[in-house]
Amino acid sequence: MTDRLPGFSTLAVHAGAQPDPTTGARATPIYQTTSFVFNDADHAASLFGLQAFGNIYTRIGNPTNAVLEERVAALEGGTAALAVASGHAAQLVVLQQLLKPGDEIIAARKLYGGSINQFTHAFKAFGWNVAWADPDEVESFERAVTPHTKAIFIESIANPAGSITDIEAIAAVARKAGVPLIVDNTLASPYLIKPIDHGADIVVHSLTKFLGGHGNSLGGIIVDAGTFDWSKDNKYPMLSEPRPEYHGIRIQETFGNFAFAIACRVLGLRDLGPALSPFNAFMILTGIETLPLRMQKHCDNAKAVAEFLSTHPAVSAVNYAGLPGDRYNALQRKYAPKGAGAVFTFSLKGGYDAGVNLVSNLKLFSHLANVGDTRSLVIHPASTTHSQLDDAAKVKSGAAPEVVRLSIGIEDKEDLIADLDQALRA
Amino acid sequence: MNHDAYDDNYIRSILNNVKSIAMVGASPVNVRPSYFAFKYLAQRGYDMIPVNPGHVGKALMGKPFVASLADIDRPIDMIDIFRNSSHIMPVVEEALKLSPLPKVIWMQLGARDDAAAEKAEAAGLKVVMNRCPKIEYGRLSSEISWMGVNSRTLSSKRAPIPTQGMRLSLNRTSFGGGQTAASDRAAKNKTETT
Numbered sequence: 001m002t003d004r005l006p007g008f009s010t011l012a013v014h015a016g017a018q019p020d021p022t023t024g025a026r027a028t029p030i031y032q033t034t035s036f037v038f039n040d041a042d043h044a045a046s047l048f049g050l051q052a053f054g055n056i057y058t059r060i061g062n063p064t065n066a067v068l069e070e071r072v073a074a075l076e077g078g079t080a081a082l083a084v085a086s087g088h089a090a091q092l093v094v095l096q097q098l099l100k101p102g103d104e105i106i107a108a109r110k111l112y113g114g115s116i117n118q119f120t121h122a123f124k125a126f127g128w129n130v131a132w133a134d135p136d137e138v139e140s141f142e143r144a145v146t147p148h149t150k151a152i153f154i155e156s157i158a159n160p161a162g163s164i165t166d167i168e169a170i171a172a173v174a175r176k177a178g179v180p181l182i183v184d185n186t187l188a189s190p191y192l193i194k195p196i197d198h199g200a201d202i203v204v205h206s207l208t209k210f211l212g213g214h215g216n217s218l219g220g221i222i223v224d225a226g227t228f229d230w231s232k233d234n235k236y237p238m239l240s241e242p243r244p245e246y247h248g249i250r251i252q253e254t255f256g257n258f259a260f261a262i263a264c265r266v267l268g269l270r271d272l273g274p275a276l277s278p279f280n281a282f283m284i285l286t287g288i289e290t291l292p293l294r295m296q297k298h299c300d301n302a303k304a305v306a307e308f309l310s311t312h313p314a315v316s317a318v319n320y321a322g323l324p325g326d327r328y329n330a331l332q333r334k335y336a337p338k339g340a341g342a343v344f345t346f347s348l349k350g351g352y353d354a355g356v357n358l359v360s361n362l363k364l365f366s367h368l369a370n371v372g373d374t375r376s377l378v379i380h381p382a383s384t385t386h387s388q389l390d391d392a393a394k395v396k397s398g399a400a401p402e403v404v405r406l407s408i409g410i411e412d413k414e415d416l417i418a419d420l421d422q423a424l425r426a
Numbered sequence: 427m428n429h430d431a432y433d434d435n436y437i438r439s440i441l442n443n444v445k446s447i448a449m450v451g452a453s454p455v456n457v458r459p460s461y462f463a464f465k466y467l468a469q470r471g472y473d474m475i476p477v478n479p480g481h482v483g484k485a486l487m488g489k490p491f492v493a494s495l496a497d498i499d500r501p502i503d504m505i506d507i508f509r510n511s512s513h514i515m516p517v518v519e520e521a522l523k524l525s526p527l528p529k530v531i532w533m534q535l536g537a538r539d540d541a542a543a544e545k546a547e548a549a550g551l552k553v554v555m556n557r558c559p560k561i562e563y564g565r566l567s568s569e570i571s572w573m574g575v576n577s578r579t580l581s582s583k584r585a586p587i588p589t590q591g592m593r594l595s596l597n598r599t600s601f602g603g604g605q606t607a608a609s610d611r612a613a614k615n616k617t618e619t620t
Contacts, residue, residue, distance in 0.1 A: 006601045010580075011580075014580045015601075018581050018583070019582065019583065019585065020584070020585070021584060021585040022587065024584050046465070051462045051466070052466065053564055053569050053572050053573065054572060055572060061573055061574070063572065066571055066572050066573065066574055070571050070575065070577065073574065073575070073576035074576050074578070078576060079575065079576055080573070081574045081576070082574050083574070247456075248457045249457050253459060253536065254459045254462065256535040256536075256557075256561060258575050261573075261574055261575070262573065265573065
């Protein structure tokens with residue numbers, strides 16, 4: 001007899017969580033502790049040597065965080081996951097396993113502004129180079145491949161304009177180049193898009209956004225798809241070579257199809273240190289339980305607001321993949337048929353000044369640098385998140401001076417439309 | 427049978443029913459995967475026998491090494507082979523000469539020999555290839571979940587506190603295809619390119 005397979009909403013509530021072995025507590029307890037006692041000296045040695053399953057120290061693993069990790073791995077369809085302090089920390093830990101000084105990644109030009117900064121400046125200081133490619137032109141990724149390329153990095157739904165990336169086409173480029181495809185799935189969440197189904201080898205998230213969903217806790221996560229052969233051509237020695245930190249263990253040989261997640265934990269998180277607080281893990285886990293309900297409401301509201309703006313006299317353009325005429329509408333129907341997400345941009349006829357005015361006149365929308373909150377949010381990228389880019393780069397990344405970005409919350413859509421209407425008229 | 431992916435119930439029935447496991451290629455070196463697996467399976471209550479002609483005279487967790495399967499003095503339920511794919515066939519041929527026959531041939535992560543598997547199956551044995559029994563036991567019991575591994579199982583029952591020598595329940599509800607292979611696509615890609 002084959003077991004019935006639980007659906008997405010069931011996994012969102014249950015995956016990874018089992019009543020606590022000691023107390024029977026049904027909600028996942030917050031294990032707010034730095035460390036865990038060993039049974040005896042042999043147990044301690046086995047844990048440190050990666051021979052046994054168990055907890056040592058919260059910088060390496062924590063039972064609350066482990067529930068979050070298994071849950072997101074289950075929702076994404078991966079083999080394992082590692083939770084870290086933020087989405088930025090996730091990117092740092094992932095690339096530390098893949099790149100040595102002088103190596104390169106190819107990254108989509110349309111990315112969260114913070115990621116563009118991290119790749120351009122912080123990572124450059126490590127000797128990790130980035131080649132930018134245009135997600136709307138797959139050939140630009142192919143052209144960027146060199147012998148030093150170690151990974152390709154894209155966003156499934158891209159910041160700031162909510163454009164949809166052709167994941168399968170770029171996955172084919174990665175496969176041909178023999179490098180893993182890393183997909184930042186923050187703006188879609190696995191409710192809308194499961195990148196592993198489309199060829200991603202690694203998925204990263206800022207849990208701070210839709211997965212946590214309530215704008216109260218930072219977090220990031222790395223999901224291992226279990227699909228990449230790290231031993232080929234000795235290109236990824238962190239995974240394929242004996243590790244001196246662990247007396248010569250080879251991570252891939254020992255851990256098989258979740259080796260990448262283990263490398264991120266025992267070589268990345270352990271040594272770089274960006275651990276997630278168990279309290280934040282608990283808050284994010286609670287958020288994930290309602291992800292399917294919230295995400296659908298976010299999308300339905302966003303579509304209604306986008307439709308309203310597209311007919312407004314003060315608006316010159318709306319970039320929302322869920323609108324029938326949008327250039328990404330066909331990709332949205334293919335990759336995210338349940339909805340086009342809740343983050344998108346629109347352009348004001350009045351330019352930069354109109355953007356600044358709109359933000360100051362809104363009464364319900366909050367002006368801040370985040371997305372994926374229950375509350376509706378607004379930002380003027382040119383003067384904030386993307387202000388460190390030069391004008392040409394602003395336009396290329398979808399943050400031209402007249403552009404305003406919205407993150408639509410789960411309030412009543414009529415109230416959101418009324419607030420935008422009064423602010424545009426003010 | 428299809429060896430690209432296994433139904434969880436197939437793996438479960440093997441790990442629930444075998445009692446003695448001969449590990450061919452077991453290593454006394456404590457950073458080798460075979461050492462990890464041997465120690466874990468012994469702690470979970472299996473009767474483990476290390477087989478490695480290079481280490482006769484030594485013992486692994488108190489169990490003396492034997493040179494070959496024929497040297498084992500008691501019936502063996504499962505043979506866990508820690509050898510490269512090219513060394514599988516002779517071990518399977520040796521296993522098929524045992525009386526009584528073992529019930530299961532298990533080839534470790536990275537090891538696969540379809541011809542050897544066919545031979546064992548023709549003799550009525552169950553075969554698992556390219557998997558680790560420690561990982562599968564940890565996954566089906568959810569003990570592996572501490573390190574963020576997707577066990578692909580659910581349970582609303584209170585979890586046991588694992589102690590030395592304790593057998594864990596492997597009978598949780600499976601999801602995600604109910605199969606051991608989350609990396610079907612990788613396996614498929616590999617066949618496409620070779």
